[in-house]
Amino acid sequence: MKNFCIILFFTVFASAQTKYPTDYFRSPLDIPLQLSGNFGELRPNHFHAGFDFKTQQKEGLNVYAVADGYVSRIKISNSGYGKAIYITHSNGFTSVYGHLQNAIGVIDEKIKETQYKEQAYEVELFLKPTDLLVKKGEIIALSGNTGGSEGPHLHFEFRDSATEKIINPMFFGYDKLIPDSKKPIVSSLLVYPIDENSVANQSQRPVSLNLSLQADGTYLSEKVLAMGKIGFGISAHDIDNVSYNNNGTYRTELLSNGKTIFGYQFDEMVFDEARYINYFIDYKRYKTMHQRVQKLFSKNPYPLSNIFSHINDGILDISVNSNQINRLEVSDFKNNKTVINIPIEYSVQKTTLASDVKKTPYFIKYDREANFEKENISVYFPEKTFYEDFYLNFDVANNFLTLHEDLVPVHSNFTISIEDTKSSEKDKEKMFIASVSGNKLYYITTKLVGNTFSCKTRSFGKFTLAKDTTAPRISISKPIEGKWITNQKSVNLTISDDLSGIKTFNGYLNGKWVLFEYESKLKRITHVFKDEFLLDGANNLKVVVTDNVGNSTIFETQFNRSQKK
Template identity: 55%
Template sequence: MRFFLFFLLISRVVIAQTTYPKDYFQAPLDIPTQLSGNFGELRPNHFHAGFDFKTLQREGLKVYAAADGYVSRIKISPFGNGKAIYINHPNGYTTVYCHLQTASGEIENYIKKTHYKDQNFEIEMFPKANELVVTKGQVIALSGNTGSSEGPHLHFEFRDTKTEKIINPMLFGFDKFIKDTKTPVIAAVYVYPLSGSTANKSKRPLLLNLSLQKDGTYLANKVLANGAIGFGITADDYDNNSFNKNGIYKVQSFLNGKTSFGYQFDTYGFDEMRYVNALIDYSRYKKTYQRVQKLFMSTPYNLSIIKTDGTNGIVNVLPNINLVYRIEVADFFGNTTTVTIPIGFDASSSVVEQEAVISNYFVKAQKENIFSKDNMTVTFPAKTFYEDFSMNFAVNGNILTLHDDTVPAHSNFEIAIESDKYTDEQKSKVYIANLGANGRLGYNWTNVKGNVFTTRVRTLGKYTLAIDNSPPIISVVKPIQGRWLSNDKTLQLSISDTGSGIKSYNGYLNGNWILFEYNTKTRKITHYFSDGIVAEGANNLKVIVTDQVGNSKTFETQFFRSQK
């Protein structure tokens, strides 16, 4: 145990002493830097892994290699990062460029060849060190809006090449591109009664009133409590360049002047991303969309950026003792906002009781839990959840109720449903669907063995068996049947599916496979005639779209094109 603590201490010292090159990398764009998202910002189910650079609300800006190196990975997907390029640099770091419209030059040729070799739009490549060498300032791509991007921008990351840990770009000197004289804004402070205690006569979290002091700090109204309490904040940061809110860089709490609980967004691993759901008050977020960052851990979790004392940020309020709790929120430039909270003891009984929760079972987070009723079974492996909780588990007809999505799951759990009402032919079309509030069915990959259907999911809620017998829908964006398309640069179709969702699509011109790029936001697939597959004169087009359970739709037509 002593060796472990010593190792942990030494590891933290080594991390703290890491020196990053400040002038080695250039900015990936040649326009004034404006951020629409910064490192560590709180996102659904993850922390933001880099910078989101604004691109003047348009696509097609030149994207430059931040330093010499070679393209080590390329991933093209209609989801997530969209079109992404990874560059390894000789100093041990990797830069990542995402949501690209298209790559440039030799890199784009490499990508296009792979599309046609694999006959797929979704591809992932790992070029060798001597294949795609780039120099600092070389144009590697054009900015775009591909993947799950909600608007034109460039997502940019730094990673440690060996460990793949992501690193705050500010540590590489990118602070010189940003002016920031603004202090973070603490919009709300909450006190959380824990383990049956009360705070200001409430067993529920309470919003504290804040008053601005002459020295620029804030003073909260006094908290009168008995037993264990914790605190949480909602806070945002602003800079002089962007004029939109971003995530905070550092938060530290103090109890009677001694550090209690804090974290700083410098570096962390991808396997830690989902701990954002443990850091925030997840239940409040799902109900109100407000992200309250908790400054305590009722049950410790392994998020490496957190530094805490032996109490894990929990304040124990005892008789005859007055306490002073202080919260400091800072940005990377040292601009700091401070809130002071006086705390005293009060033995009065609560006026506001805990919120009632519909439940009939209790889940122990550190143990495996198996619940079964009628024809449905749910298995939660140990450590599926962050904390113990009372769960509502019910089976009503063909609907399984697994509490609701106000309790976050960190890892997958299994649902098994037995049913003998489907024929062997039908079974291939059946899947376990999550049932949305609007009655919409969400597809989950499902395995069938005999009459038992199983799936692995990571969200609590309602589930049911669904069958999809409907093929996808294919339609033309504009009429092409029998028409001359000599002046068109692209060929575009709309594809959609009302059941399990689209799994694959393939297009053929005169029997030859052609690349269609898929935009999930517009539900359109686009072929660029510049690929050189189109023939002079008549062209026969065939498109086959298949959904997740194997239903297929084929679209065929003929058009004409002159290349002269």
């Protein structure tokens, strides 16, 4: 049976390497490909779902269809992928292009048509196979920096058209375009005592282990002196020959006495599993030290498909009779491999660094629901909101809820409810539950039923009821009131809101709705003038911006335009 499992694993691994076409798709760019992010890379609250290609630190590069197909989906959003195009190909795969500056040709015309029909900047289109056909090498868009992007680049990915699984682009021949002869780098190796009866190197907290390079190119960690249950974690990254920055690793495997006890590999990913990254890493260390350590164990099993082996969930039980030969292998897609040998010896030790677990009256069992109340505030946690049991810090004072610290990962939404019997009905229309950070309040979508406000969140911290009676602000950097602007191609406005945040914005030119594009990072909306909405002579522009509790601001100006060519 053991040999059968080994054969099965390698059969699956081999088929993953061969079932994808390696010469069917071209590059989406016409410049040498360099990665600023790769598949499976660790990101806030998710694993990166594709490749981020550098665009020479600028916008406006041509983006090409990587093969024949049809545009099956278009999504225009202020967040996420920003402006994104999806092309479905006849071989069963879909290519995705994100953070675009704008689409080109008939694709752009279709987007504008939908935006005007729905009178909205943010739209999503699902198209038929006969609607928008594209050919391999056709320019479909220009690269940009829209949505959640933090700098100009092209986000690119492949999906299985039938299952929506995301697939590592390396399988489609892109490994040939990104040469890589360099091994992954393991910058930290940590040993974790698992419970209150475990000690490693005189500590009940995670301990970093020194690594020394050996003559054969492998690494040897300092010896682990332990008793009880322990696990390991690594901080690691990969580099290639051309990208010159740190990216995520492809495969990691921990072996004990020649048997794999924990491993993961990024061939494919499932969208619904993205948030498991917060249990995949040492979340507390990430939040306190900004270091992402990938755990090679789990106290409780969790259904992340990328984990291919988890005997005893990666946990080693070190006892008097233990005989451990441990080996860690970290590989990239080209099978460049870094190997670390880890000696472990049973040892009864005096603990010099005790556990930092703080016990409170509120203990959470991760697989049971829980409800806590104090004064006019209650918090309800459904079962499996969390990944592990822990002691919760819960308190209410001066109308503020203190709910733990952002050191424990939260998997799914829980509910905060605050009763208010003192505020007037008019005031309640402008009220919401806010998260508190320092002196800043942040809006959370809130419902009001009777006297009770409630919201759903996946974040710990401080919370309170807040009221927003201040309308958004609208300003124009280059005033056009009363001016002749015949040659001006567009108009820019800055919109902002200090508390509940902007919900909607609408522009009207001579009484007709017109499209304003929103760049949330710059707090800027832009309208590109079109002759069909302009009059010869005086023109009236009106912009209405509304925040999340209904406060509105109206900006109006008049300008002159000559339509004579």
